[in-house]
Amino acid sequence: MKASFRSIRDLDWGLLIVALAICGLGVLQIYSASLDTAWRNAWIKQLLFLGIGLFVMWLMTRVDYHTLLGQVPILYGASLGLLILTPLVGTLVWGSKRWIPLAWGFRFQPSEFVKLVIVLLVARYLTELKSDRLEIRDLLKLGALVGIPMALVAAQPDLGTALTYVPILVIGLFLGGMRWQHAAAIAALAAVLMPVGWFVLKDYQKARLEIFLDPMKDPMGKGYQVIQSKIAVGAGGMWGRGVTQGSQTQLRFLPVAHTDFLISAFAEEHGFVGILVVLALYFLLMMQIVQNAQTAPDKAGMFICMGVCSLLLFHILVNAGMAVGRMPVAGIPLPLMSYGGSSMVSVFMMLGLVNNVRLRRFVS
Amino acid sequence: MKYIPSDRQPDATPTRPLLHDDTKFAAGKIAAVQYIAIAVLVFIGSGFWDLQVRNEEFYSEKALQNQIKSRPIPAPRGRILDRDGRVIVDNHSSFGLILSRDNLREEHIRPIAMGLNLDPSDLEAKIRRFRKQPTYLTIRLKDELSADELTFVEAYRGGDAFPEMELIKSQYRVYPQDGLAAHLLGYVGEINEPELNSPEWASHNPGDVIGKVGIERYYNELLTGVDGQRRVRVDNRGNTREVLGLKEAQPGKDLKLTIDLDLQAVAELAMQNKRGAVVALDPRTGEVLAFVSTPAFNPNHFVGRIVNREWRALNEDPHKPLFNRATQAQLAPGSTVKPLWALAALEAGVIDENFTVHCGGGADWFGRFFKCHKRGGHGNVSLHTALAQSCDVYFYAIANKLGIDKIAELGEMAGFGRKTGIDLSGEKEGTMPSSKWKIRTQREKWYAGDTISLGIGQGYLTITPMQLAHAIGGMAMGGVWMRPHLVKEDKLADPLRKAQYQPENVAKVVSGMYAVVNEWGTAAAARIPGLDMCGKTGSAQRASNELMKAKKLGESFDDDAWFVGFAPRQSPEIVVSVLFENGLHGNLAAPIARDVVKAYFDKKARILKLQQPAPSLAQSLAPPGGGR
Numbered sequence: 001m002k003a004s005f006r007s008i009r010d011l012d013w014g015l016l017i018v019a020l021a022i023c024g025l026g027v028l029q030i031y032s033a034s035l036d037t038a039w040r041n042a043w044i045k046q047l048l049f050l051g052i053g054l055f056v057m058w059l060m061t062r063v064d065y066h067t068l069l070g071q072v073p074i075l076y077g078a079s080l081g082l083l084i085l086t087p088l089v090g091t092l093v094w095g096s097k098r099w100i101p102l103a104w105g106f107r108f109q110p111s112e113f114v115k116l117v118i119v120l121l122v123a124r125y126l127t128e129l130k131s132d133r134l135e136i137r138d139l140l141k142l143g144a145l146v147g148i149p150m151a152l153v154a155a156q157p158d159l160g161t162a163l164t165y166v167p168i169l170v171i172g173l174f175l176g177g178m179r180w181q182h183a184a185a186i187a188a189l190a191a192v193l194m195p196v197g198w199f200v201l202k203d204y205q206k207a208r209l210e211i212f213l214d215p216m217k218d219p220m221g222k223g224y225q226v227i228q229s230k231i232a233v234g235a236g237g238m239w240g241r242g243v244t245q246g247s248q249t250q251l252r253f254l255p256v257a258h259t260d261f262l263i264s265a266f267a268e269e270h271g272f273v274g275i276l277v278v279l280a281l282y283f284l285l286m287m288q289i290v291q292n293a294q295t296a297p298d299k300a301g302m303f304i305c306m307g308v309c310s311l312l313l314f315h316i317l318v319n320a321g322m323a324v325g326r327m328p329v330a331g332i333p334l335p336l337m338s339y340g341g342s343s344m345v346s347v348f349m350m351l352g353l354v355n356n357v358r359l360r361r362f363v364s
Numbered sequence: 365m366k367y368i369p370s371d372r373q374p375d376a377t378p379t380r381p382l383l384h385d386d387t388k389f390a391a392g393k394i395a396a397v398q399y400i401a402i403a404v405l406v407f408i409g410s411g412f413w414d415l416q417v418r419n420e421e422f423y424s425e426k427a428l429q430n431q432i433k434s435r436p437i438p439a440p441r442g443r444i445l446d447r448d449g450r451v452i453v454d455n456h457s458s459f460g461l462i463l464s465r466d467n468l469r470e471e472h473i474r475p476i477a478m479g480l481n482l483d484p485s486d487l488e489a490k491i492r493r494f495r496k497q498p499t500y501l502t503i504r505l506k507d508e509l510s511a512d513e514l515t516f517v518e519a520y521r522g523g524d525a526f527p528e529m530e531l532i533k534s535q536y537r538v539y540p541q542d543g544l545a546a547h548l549l550g551y552v553g554e555i556n557e558p559e560l561n562s563p564e565w566a567s568h569n570p571g572d573v574i575g576k577v578g579i580e581r582y583y584n585e586l587l588t589g590v591d592g593q594r595r596v597r598v599d600n601r602g603n604t605r606e607v608l609g610l611k612e613a614q615p616g617k618d619l620k621l622t623i624d625l626d627l628q629a630v631a632e633l634a635m636q637n638k639r640g641a642v643v644a645l646d647p648r649t650g651e652v653l654a655f656v657s658t659p660a661f662n663p664n665h666f667v668g669r670i671v672n673r674e675w676r677a678l679n680e681d682p683h684k685p686l687f688n689r690a691t692q693a694q695l696a697p698g699s700t701v702k703p704l705w706a707l708a709a710l711e712a713g714v715i716d717e718n719f720t721v722h723c724g725g726g727a728d729w730f731g732r733f734f735k736c737h738k739r740g741g742h743g744n745v746s747l748h749t750a751l752a753q754s755c756d757v758y759f760y761a762i763a764n765k766l767g768i769d770k771i772a773e774l775g776e777m778a779g780f781g782r783k784t785g786i787d788l789s790g791e792k793e794g795t796m797p798s799s800k801w802k803i804r805t806q807r808e809k810w811y812a813g814d815t816i817s818l819g820i821g822q823g824y825l826t827i828t829p830m831q832l833a834h835a836i837g838g839m840a841m842g843g844v845w846m847r848p849h850l851v852k853e854d855k856l857a858d859p860l861r862k863a864q865y866q867p868e869n870v871a872k873v874v875s876g877m878y879a880v881v882n883e884w885g886t887a888a889a890a891r892i893p894g895l896d897m898c899g900k901t902g903s904a905q906r907a908s909n910e911l912m913k914a915k916k917l918g919e920s921f922d923d924d925a926w927f928v929g930f931a932p933r934q935s936p937e938i939v940v941s942v943l944f945e946n947g948l949h950g951n952l953a954a955p956i957a958r959d960v961v962k963a964y965f966d967k968k969a970r971i972l973k974l975q976q977p978a979p980s981l982a983q984s985l986a987p988p989g990g991g992r
Contacts, residue, residue, distance in 0.1 A: 171397065175390045231430065234415040234423020251599040253430050272416040279405050286401050294394060302390065306397065317404045324411030 011061070012358050015288040019336060019351060022281050023050050023344075025274075026262065026337030032244045033257035033265040034339075042258050042339045049341040053348030060352025061359055068353075069124045069300055075117045076145070082110040083152040090156075098158050109342035111153045111161045115311060116349050118146055118165050122172035123303035132177040139182060142169065159205055160330030164314055171310035172303055208329045225255045230325050232261075232268040240271030258339045260331055264323040278337075282316055292358045301357035308350040431597045432608065436462065436502060439589025440535040442616030444549060444579060446625040447651075447852065453539055453549055453580075458508040460534030461517055465494065465503065468528045476526055479516040480506050493557060493570050504554070504571045505529075507536045507667075537667050543660030545628055547688040548788070548850065550578020551663035576666070577688075579619065579850060582787050589616035620852045622651035630963040631656045634956040639945040640924075641689035641829040643848075644960050647837030647930065647939045649856060650846030652786070654940075654960060657689040689943060691784075691791040694826040698902030699754045699950065700926045700941075701775075701821040701832075703873045704839060705762060706747055708774035710869040714765040717872055720746050723757035730813040734760050737903070751876025752885035754901060754950075756820045763819025768810050771818060772798035777863050778835035779845055780827050785860065786848045794831055797824035821902060829943045836928045837939035840898070842870050874898055878933055881954075890929055890954035892962050898936075899929025899957065901950025922946040927953035931961050938964045 090097030232248035246268035293305035321327030592613035781796025838845030843863030925947030
């Protein structure tokens with residue numbers, strides 16, 4: 001393993017170009033969606049976040065991922081520490097404490113970065129098993145390791161972000177060799193526990209699920225977001241209304257159009273054709289990551305790449321699915337597009353991990 | 365510290381085949397993940413396809429509905445002016461609240477009602493009335509919002525709280541304080557359910573403000589403007605971003621009345637603390653110069669916000685303040701009709717000016733004693749004295765000579781038993797009895813005895829104060845009855861009825877009426893020095909069946925005092941009738957008429973005086989006209 005291979009030239013440029021294209025569309029849409037609002041400078045900030053993201057990605061490629069894997073216990077401990085700290089010093093936004101305030105009005109969302117730690121944690125645990133078969137014991141152990149930070153995030157309360165840890169675990173277990181009997185048993189158990197979970201959910205979470213099932217139940221209240229999002233998307237039609245021309249977006253009928261519902265604003269202004277372009281870009285992004293998984297030098301690298309891929313896929317599914325009313329409303333950003341520094345930087349850190357794996361694929 | 369998988373560490377002893385670095389071990393599963401990714405993207409993409417391609421029209425329409433709103437611009441109602449152009453009823457503009465029904469939510473009704481100090485159940489009923497209307501029609505909730513209510517609306521109008529509330533500039537009606545001319549003007553209010561279902565208001569929608577009574581009702585169509593509309597593009601907080609279309613409101617037309625505010629005020633003052641009515645007409649044209657009914661109510665209390673309690677109180681008041689006595693009180697006129705019977709007798713030739721009757725305080729007719737109001741009797745009375753002193757026995761005699769049908773003929777000619785046709789709804793016709801009338805209504809033949817009490821305006825005869833002024837005015841004009849009206853007409857209308865009376869017969873009667881006021885007659889109190897005012901008093905018993913009712917209501921059944929007078933003697937310009945309920949004697953009603961007539965001629969003299977030496981001064985005193 002030679003450090004000399006780690007050069008800019010060896011970065012996954014295809015991955016990077018696709019990612020930057022997605023970011024570019026995102027910035028454009030943030031600009032359009034926040035025109036004449038308090039958020040009118042968000043697109044400049046997003047460019048700043050993009051710059052920070054690229055820098056952090058470069059940093060992530062500098063350190064061998066094996067070194068990072070070696071630090072997992074410390075990273076994991078730090079994560080739990082931050083997650084415990086968040087509700088103590090966090091700022092209350094929309095009824096939940098997810099952010100730790102930083103200087104100059106910026107704030108930091110630990111749960112976004114914990115994703116990265118989960119990816120590393122799952123990769124290390126499954127690599128260390130030295131087996132391609134998972135026993136119940138391993139399932140429980142790994143489940144507990146992922147479950148603790150998940151519970152902490154869910155308690156903020158931020159169920160959406162907490163759920164994003166699940167696909168990392170699931171894909172790890174799937175690739176790590178979970179037996180289908182166990183999978184079936186867990187699925188059955190989940191089905192049984194679902195009604196119990198209903199009582200654990202907070203009222204607003206229940207409401208979101210109810211609205212997902214029937215948005216017209218409360219058109220001006222909780223169903224408002226979904227209805228307005230669907231109207232925005234549908235009104236975009238095949239070709240869209242043009243940048244800054246979407247009435248749903250520009251007249252603010254569409255809620256949080258620069259963050260959670262950015263894709264709806266994009267769909268209104270760029271139409272189905274624009275959506276196809278975005279989905280194609282995401283597809284290329286994920287396939288590029290999968291390709292890196294396939295060419296990874298070792299099992300750990302493969303798990304890291306696939307973890308990142310599953311995470312992105314889950315975000316796309318939930319966020320875009322929510323925009324078209326096929327998923328419940330959850331405050332999950334669309335990777336690389338939605339406005340938000342923590343999300344942007346954490347995605348680029350993950351892309352850095354993927355590049356890190358790629359740079360070390362030529363095992364001597 | 366660099367992480368090296370344990371099996372790669374030099375001292376590691378592999379116990380199983382090294383699989384961990386076989387990155388191909390999961391190739392099949394990775395391919396499966398790729399397919400899952402494709403499936404997810406297809407699932408998402410089909411969601412967009414479904415909305416954007418298959419249902420584009422539906423959602424475009426929804427997006428349009430979101431942003432395009434129609435906001436009514438209420439048209440100001442026409443003002444009501446007096447004959448000189450002085451404003452009697454005006455509008456005041458204020459902020460009103462309308463409720464948009466596109467996004468109305470049931471659970472918001474109560475808090476909105478609380479915030480606006482409305483009765484929640486009233487509001488719910490109001491919303492129910494709109495149930496069958498298309499939802500773009502808005503509900504006018506409240507006019508004239510107070511500062512508190514405005515703050516409430518501004519605070520909660522946003523997209524999250526009560527987005528159904530929308531502010532509009534609205535106009536509300538301001539009536540003269542203390543109910544000046546209240547029965548004449550009437551008031552406006554929101555159209556109610558029975559009205560909505562009646563053909564009279566067929567062209568109206570729920571929420572419309574209509575004239576409920578009086579001038580406001582009769583001239584509602586004229587006074588009502590056409591509401592305008594603003595089609596606006598709004599954002600999610602209901603703020604207007606762009607005006608797409610504007611249809612200006614057409615204000616209602618101003619209405620110039622024949623009423624003279626000066627005379628009206630004098631009449632109102634004179635009637636203070638009395639129950640009754642005053643009607644002043646110009647007998648040459650039929651123009652109503654003053655129109656008073658007391659007690660009155662304050663029409664301002666009806667403007668959009670009368671509460672049930674207040675309404676009930678007005679309705680149950682034993683003095684009936686809502687009752688328009690000037691055109692709806694049907695009472696026995698007493699002696700005020702004697703001049704008419706005198707004329708009828710002269711015209712029929714049953715008497716002449718030499719005809720005298722001896723009054724000994726009463727007389728027997730058909731086996732019944734009819735007494736005169738003067739217990740000692742008037743002695744020998746001629747027509748002139750009989751009118752001046754209001755001798756009952758004299759008029760029993762001529763009633764008997766005339767017979768019922770001759771009396772009815774003149775009574776009907778003078779307008780009794782029929783509506784005068786004044787431009788005010790709810791007018792009553794009273795009763796002019798005749799032999800046919802009695803058979804038709806009582807299934808009984810007319811007895812000669814019935815005629816005797818008719819001679820002094822008692823018995824079956826009932827009239828309204830309006831009819832009295834109309835009848836005597838027409839007679840004083842020599843038999844020309846003009847339709848009484850409240851709104852200025854461009855040209856003189858044809859008379860309602862015209863009779864060919866001998867001028868000398870009319871003059872004889874008028875002379876008697878002159879004596880009533882000026883020759884120590886019964887209405888000496890009405891004398892105005894320098895003015896040849898004529899008149900006739902009356903004091904009438906309430907009809908016996910009415911008496912019963914009055915007893916039940918605890919009402920007084922003292923005689924009603926009447927007076928009717930006109931001036932000048934030749935070619936009269938003003939005729940005034942006064943009803944003073946339970947006023948006992950006509951000479952107590954006479955000063956009221958005197959005040960009004962005096963005010964009329966004083967004003968006329970003042971204007972003449974002003975006009976002659978300095979026309980510019982007259983111009984400066986001219987009423988403010990035009991331009992709102």
